[in-house]
Amino acid sequence: DEAVILPAPPDLSVHSTNMKHILTWSPVIVPGETVNYSVEYQGEYERYYTSSHWIPSSWCSSISTPECNVTDDITATVAYNFRVKAILGTQSSAWSTLKELFNRNSTVLTSPRMKIIKDGYHLIVEFEDMGPYFEFNVTYWKKSPNSQELYKIVREGGSLEHLVTMEAGAEYCVKAQTVVEIIERSSAFNQVECIRAQDESHLL
Amino acid sequence: LRRCLISMDIHHMEKSFQGIKTAVQAKDSFQNITILSASETLYNITSSDVCCMTKDVLQFYVDKVFRNHEESDPRIQRGLSTIANSFLHIRNALEQCRSQKNCYCRKETTSKFQLIVRNYEQMEVKAAAIKSLGELDILLSWISRNYQPKATT
Numbered sequence: 382d383e384a385v386i387l388p389a390p391p392d393l394s395v396h397s398t399n400m401k402h403i404l405t406w407s408p409v410i411v412p413g414e415t416v417n418y419s420v421e422y423q424g425e426y427e428r429y430y431t432s433s434h435w436i437p438s439s440w441c442s443s444i445s446t447p448e449c450n451v452t453d454d455i456t457a458t459v460a461y462n463f464r465v466k467a468i469l470g471t472q473s474s475a476w477s478t479l480k481e482l483f484n485r486n487s488t489v490l491t492s493p494r495m496k497i498i499k500d501g502y503h504l505i506v507e508f509e510d511m512g513p514y515f516e517f518n519v520t521y522w523k524k525s526p527n528s529q530e531l532y533k534i535v536r537e538g539g540s541l542e543h544l545v546t547m548e549a550g551a552e553y554c555v556k557a558q559t560v561v562e563i564i565e566r567s568s569a570f571n572q573v574e575c576i577r578a579q580d581e582s583h584l585l
Numbered sequence: 586l587r588r589c590l591i592s593m594d595i596h597h598m599e600k601s602f603q604g605i606k607t608a609v610q611a612k613d614s615f616q617n618i619t620i621l622s623a624s625e626t627l628y629n630i631t632s633s634d635v636c637c638m639t640k641d642v643l644q645f646y647v648d649k650v651f652r653n654h655e656e657s658d659p660r661i662q663r664g665l666s667t668i669a670n671s672f673l674h675i676r677n678a679l680e681q682c683r684s685q686k687n688c689y690c691r692k693e694t695t696s697k698f699q700l701i702v703r704n705y706e707q708m709e710v711k712a713a714a715i716k717s718l719g720e721l722d723i724l725l726s727w728i729s730r731n732y733q734p735k736a737t738t
């Protein structure tokens with residue numbers, strides 16, 4: 382039967398949020414058949430110094446879904462290119478590549494999810510674990526005239542961090558942003574959250 | 586102290602190298618020779634010369650070492666690619682730092698760097714490249730010691 386001419390997978394692009402990078406493309410459809418895909422990449426080094434050299438992606442050498450998590454491939458803050466080809470049996474399509482190179486310093490940084498807890502008079506904050514690259518810039522203050530903002534860096538998410546010992550009956554507010562040192566960027570601040578310490582009498 | 590404050594993922598580079606170190610060093614058939622001669626070169630560098638030495642050594646690795654090694658194992662390719670691209674990023678940052686902060690080289694530092702190049706050029710190219718790749722742990726720990734993340738400086 383007539384050999385099917387496999388088109389190169391179109392619409393290749395990288396979607397990156399909070400340092401998780403996903404390569405996607407439009408599927409190549411061959412009725413009644415399962416088309417597989419193979420992904421390779423080049424960093425700035427390969428492009429300038431060994432331009433013919435492409436490296437097989439860590440997780441997507443033969444996959445059937447039109448998507449690949451390339452977070453483990455993008456391991457430096459330089460521009461990367463990706464290429465994908467479709468495979469059907471012994472047949473392979475041409476490679477398609479990114480229209481624009483991708484650098485992880487363009488990742489979208491969302492403001493952090495935060496929980497503030499009072500344990501007695503202790504004000505405690507907890508952030509979601511966003512991975513090894515994320516620290517949290519915390520700003521907190523007592524809600525009272527000419528009160529002063531205080532700052533703290535929380536080095537990792539997923540653990541409780543003591544902010545301050547509160548005065549009885551006083552209200553305290555907290556806001557935070559993520560900081561990713563290796564791309565020298567930070568997110569917007571999240572919504573301010575406030576909490577009131579118990580009154581002194583309440584504890585007797 | 587004229588250090589250049591650079592954001593770099595030294596932990597990831599060290600982790601990448603640890604993953605391929607045994608395989609890379611096993612390919613080195615001249616175990617009793619050193620190219621970096623760390624005790625005569627890297628470990629004697631004053632902090633004001635760190636910037637210059639780093640720039641020259643990384644340039645050397647990018648221009649000569651990675652280039653002269655052909656690797657067929659994808660796992661090792663990925664590890665070396667992480668380090669090569671990270672070196673490129675650091676070198677680009679040092680270039681900017683150089684123009685701003687005179688990260689120039691004193692004669693003494695240049696001659697230490699020349700010793701590394703001479704050691705390299707005395708060996709056959711592929712043997713020299715694989716040996717230098719095997720010595721990446723020495724270079725990475727030296728870089729790690731000399732560059733603190735900005736937040737802690």
